[in-house]
Amino acid sequence: KAGVTQTPRYLIKTRGQQVTLSCSPISGHRSVSWYQQTPGQGLQFLFEYFSETQRNKGNFPGRFSGRQFSNSRSEMNVSTLELGDSALYLCASSLAEALEQYFGPGTRLTVT
Amino acid sequence: AQRVTQPEKLLSVFKGAPVELKCNYSYSGSPELFWYVQYSRQRLQLLLRHISRESIKGFTADLNKGETSFHLKKPFAQEEDSAMYYCALAQTGANNLFFGTGTRLTVIP
Numbered sequence: 001k002a003g004v005t006q007t008p009r010y011l012i013k014t015r016g017q018q019v020t021l022s023c024s025p026i027s028g029h030r031s032v033s034w035y036q037q038t039p040g041q042g043l044q045f046l047f048e049y050f051s052e053t054q055r056n057k058g059n060f061p062g063r064f065s066g067r068q069f070s071n072s073r074s075e076m077n078v079s080t081l082e083l084g085d086s087a088l089y090l091c092a093s094s095l096a097e098a099l100e101q102y103f104g105p106g107t108r109l110t111v112t
Numbered sequence: 113a114q115r116v117t118q119p120e121k122l123l124s125v126f127k128g129a130p131v132e133l134k135c136n137y138s139y140s141g142s143p144e145l146f147w148y149v150q151y152s153r154q155r156l157q158l159l160l161r162h163i164s165r166e167s168i169k170g171f172t173a174d175l176n177k178g179e180t181s182f183h184l185k186k187p188f189a190q191e192e193d194s195a196m197y198y199c200a201l202a203q204t205g206a207n208n209l210f211f212g213t214g215t216r217l218t219v220i221p
Contacts, residue, residue, distance in 0.1 A: 003155075031207050043198065043211035056208040090156065094207055101209065103156040 002026065004093050004104035012110045018079040021107045025072050025093030031055075032074040033101060034066060037088040046089075049074055078109075086111045114139040116201050118212035125189045126220045133184040133215045135173075135199030144202040145182045146209070147173055151195045159184075159197070169193070189219045 005024045013019050025032050033056075034046040045058040049068035066076045072093075078085055088108050092101035115138045125131045137143060147159040160168045162175040162182060173184045182199060199212040 033207050033209070035209070035211075042213045043200075043209075045208045045210060048207045050207075056203075056206050058208065092156075092209075100158045100161070101207065102158075105155055 004102050006091050006104040006107050010108045013081050017081050021076045023074045023091030029093035030072050031094040033092045034076050035090040081111045083111050114210050116199050116212035118199055118215050120215045122216050124218045128188050131186050131189045133197050135182045137180050137201050141204045146200045147184050148198045149195050191219050194219045
């Protein structure tokens, strides 16, 4: 079974721009969660989508948003990028609640 | 609010020695607790979860609700155990993992 895939793997953007990251979950998984990983804050939960609905949300500003499509693929958008948004963004998929989450390789976003 | 604490950023042990990675949590409900591991140049992956009570790669972890701890233990460390270990908590019935800051384990041959 193919693992979680994320595109693009690397991205460089300028302050003030916006960015969209994509995540394709494992086939059959309907839950997709997003995490931000930085050296200073570690791994932080952004949000989770299940059957196209946002089910949980972390403590991030409204500039961070996401959506999920009917095929369970998910996108994450960050508007008005700030230098502090530079991070590794991880996506994870799961069959159901509180079960094993399978992580993707991440998208490395650099904001200059 | 929930919080996961891993007090050791770095831990080095000799091969064959016992290893214990500490994890403490705070959460007002009944948490789901996990240990995730990231080997060099690999993805973050689940090592074990408290509800399954199984041993993976010789590692075990017992949930102690009185001490709010979920320490990871292995009686005899192997070189291949060298990795970054994260303790994580999910709220009851949710997929929102709250991670500790991680412990980098190095097993010295």
